[in-house]
Amino acid sequence: MSDEAEAALPYHEPSITTILIYTSFLLVLNVIDWAIDGVLHCGLVGQILVGVAWGTPGGKLLPRAAEETIVQLGYLGLILIVYEGGLLTSFKSLKANATISLGVALTGVVAPIALSFVLGSLTNASTLQCFAAGAALCSTSLGTTFTVLRSSKLTATRLGVVLTSAAMLDDVLGLVMVQVVSNLGSSGVSVSAVTVLRPILVSIVLAATAVLACRFIVSPATIALNNWRTAHPDQKLACILQHRRTPLLLHTALLLALVAGASYAGTSNLFAAYIAGAVISWWDSELTHLGESREEQPDNQEGRSSGSQHISPHLGCDIFNQFYSPPLRWILQPLFFASIGFSIPVARMFSGMTLWKAVVYAILMAIGKILCGAWLIRFPGTSFSFIKRASRTKSKPKTTQNSSKRAEESALGGQEPVLQDGTAAATLPEDTVTSKSKREQPIESISNTKPRPAKPISLYPALIIGCAMVARGEIGFLISAVAQGAGIFDDGKRTGNSEVFLVTTWAIVLCTILGPLCLGFLVRRLRKLEHEAMGSTDQGRGAWRDAVLGVWGVR
Structure with a gap:
């Protein structure tokens, strides 16, 4: 009998209680995301709270085995979220605004880590714990950033390009921090140069290898393949390459290969997922493809936001939208944010001493990101x-x-x-x-790749950048959870609920909520100025961007 039991899993129909629990879990995750996202632009916070309520910290409605499965499925969703971020990379805009974007990103990483050492005075945290907390607070919520930019119609402006690029760079550095923090935890509390530098150096090598491979292998191979397909249009291989599912297989293979290779090499597989998306974005936007002229190819980020008006049905964003986006948006992404909620010890977070320390630390972490806006003044x-x-x-x-x-x-x-x-x-x-x-002739659009910006006449661009960078989100919770699981935040009592972890978690939650709230206020203010500037004539159309945002509002 035991041999038969090990040979296969017996099938049992789930009880109605189990069906109702899982159904309500998925439904509430999506409903609360829609409700909060429309008001506060931070639906992920609601999904995290649902994870708290249904998981171990709250009602314990889900069995432990189910929580572990959700964590694993949710991580697949995180890989796809980061991969999509790579697909949205616009290389033309990134090149033109690289200096300012890099300055904003580095400020957003260095300032929170430096300010985090105040935890040594607040909570008697060690240097390693302060660094891990700062690493968790150095990231920026990409989901919040993209949502707010789309709702405010600033995505294609120079301001949107700088914000998106800086947020992406912050999260790339944050993804490297995931591996650094994980290595620090697995090595005990001893910190060596190899432990810290290995994931960083491997990440640099991975990025450099991707650039060189694109330049000297992918580009010549694409040209040669296009020439062969032109000369042999009726060959079976040419027909296979024209099929819509062929790029799906190639993109998936590239993603899996880079993720697996990065994991074995000792760096973050999430960083590898971003590189995979960026490589596909480069291939779509920078190379001439069969049947398309160079001018016909749209910018990848513009095409992504414009919906269905693409020239080619084989663009990476099109493939992602058709095959990956539906399960990601409705299942995998909600499961990921809910899985973060499983690790938040809510019952222990409302201690008076912990709460005031968390508020002080959250204010410092908000200031650390608001300083990013100084680059636009x-x-x-x-x-x-x-x-x-x-x-x-x-x-x-x-x-x-x-x-x-x-x-x-x-x-x-x-x-x-x-x-x-x-x-x-x-x-x-x-x-x-x-x-x-x-x-005196009107034009429809202006390129946001003009490399030298003029001086704006208000602080709105700086405030928008700073407030948008305040929201931490998914990567912050991930790093904090990794540090907790690795024992870095351990208080010596093996309770898993150290004060440093609770203060860090509180700071992430407060920043993730208050950042979008402040940004929403600024966007509403801009909308009011737009309405006043437009008036009843066409002369005011667009004037609010020049009067308030200056060249940062140019599309």
Whole structure:
């Protein structure tokens, strides 16, 4: 009988109680995400709270085996979330705004980690515990960032590009921190250079290898394959390559290969998932594909946000939307956020001493991210020579340089003419501003890849960047949970509920809620200014972006 039992799993129909528990769990996860996301732009917090209520910290409605399964399935969802972030990478915009984006991202990582050492005074935390807490608070919630940008229609602006790039870089560094914290925990409390540097160096090697492979292997191979397909259009291989599910198999194979390779090499498999998405995004946007001219290929991020108006049905974002997005949005992603809730000891978080320390720490962590907005402040009469030097392009004609100068003067209160859509004429390319008659002609859009921004006349861009970076979200909870599971936050009593862990968790929750709230207030304020500027004439259309956001509002 025992041999028969081991050979197969006996099938038993689940009870109605089990059916109702699992059904309510999935339904409530999606309903609460929709309800909170529409108001606070942080539906993930609601899903985490559902995990608390249904899991071990709350009602214990789910059996322990089910919680472990949900954790594993949820991690698959996290891999796909990060992979989608790679697919959304816009290389043109990233190159043009690389310097400022890098400055914002590094500030968002260094400042929280540095400020986290105050935990040594607040909770008697060790240096390792302070570092782990700072690592958990150095990330930025990509889900919150993308949701707010879409709702405020700022995704395609220069401000949106800088924010998205910086948030992505923060999370890439955060993903590396996951492996660093995990290694620190597995090595006891002893910290060695190998423990810290191995995941960082392996990540650098992985990224460099991906760049070199794309440049010297993928690009020539694509050109050769296109030539062969043109010469042999009726061959079976050519027909297979035209099938819509062929890129699905290739993308999945690349994702699995990089994730597995990174895990064995000793770095974060989430970072590998991002690299896989970025490689596919590069292949879609930077290479000419059979049957498409180079100009026909849309920017990957623009195509992603525009829905169904794609030139090619084989773009990575299209494949993701058709095959991966439905199960991710409705099952795997909710399970991931709920699984984070399983590890939050709510019953022990409302101690008076813990709560006030958490509030102080959360304020410091909010300040650490708000400092990121300082990179967008350009004071009258001053200049950031480093930014100007780093963003300098090839030699320009004298007329173009004069146009750039007029753009900066206009941002400081000059009387530079504007187009009918409210866009400052000095921010346009040279061939657009060579005559007054051309300046008076409306245009539909302006490239956000102009490398040298003018000075804005308000603090709204800086505040928007800072508040958007405050929300921590999924990666923060992940790092905190990893550090707790690895024993880094252990209080010596093996209770699993150390004060450092509780304070860190509280800070993540408060920042994840308050960040979107403040950002929502700013967006509503901008909407009010837009309404006042537009009035009843077309002359005000778009003027609010120039008056409030300056060149950061240019699309």
